[in-house]
Amino acid sequence: MVLGCVVACVTATVVATILPGIGTMAIVGLIAATGRGTGEKQPRRGDPARPAGGVTGVGVRPSETVLQLGWVFGGALGVLLPTTFWVGFLVISVILGLGLAQTILATKGNSLLNVVRRATPARRTGTEPT
Numbered sequence: 001m002v003l004g005c006v007v008a009c010v011t012a013t014v015v016a017t018i019l020p021g022i023g024t025m026a027i028v029g030l031i032a033a034t035g036r037g038t039g040e041k042q043p044r045r046g047d048p049a050r051p052a053g054g055v056t057g058v059g060v061r062p063s064e065t066v067l068q069l070g071w072v073f074g075g076a077l078g079v080l081l082p083t084t085f086w087v088g089f090l091v092i093s094v095i096l097g098l099g100l101a102q103t104i105l106a107t108k109g110n111s112l113l114n115v116v117r118r119a120t121p122a123r124r125t126g127t128e129p130t
Contacts, residue, residue, distance in 0.1 A: 012032075016028045
């Protein structure tokens, strides 16, 4: 379900980049809100802070912290980017594309960090036997 929501959001932002207008902007907002609402109502296995009913417990989950940081980052992008319609949606499309790649890799037990990180050669300290 998460993969479907991310694909829908990436598709909507790419279409909004190509076809600017208030209609495509409304569609992107609708798809983003639907994906957020769908993800919020899903039960999480092994998470005592979030029962299946969606009521938040006493603790704050790490995903909620990431969500709040996403809001801060999005607000900063809104201030820093130029007001050209397609530029904003292009930047969001790239960010969502990275998120889609991470989601696909995570389903396979991998991460973008492991793909980007290069294997560094072992450093010699001079104390190893030769």
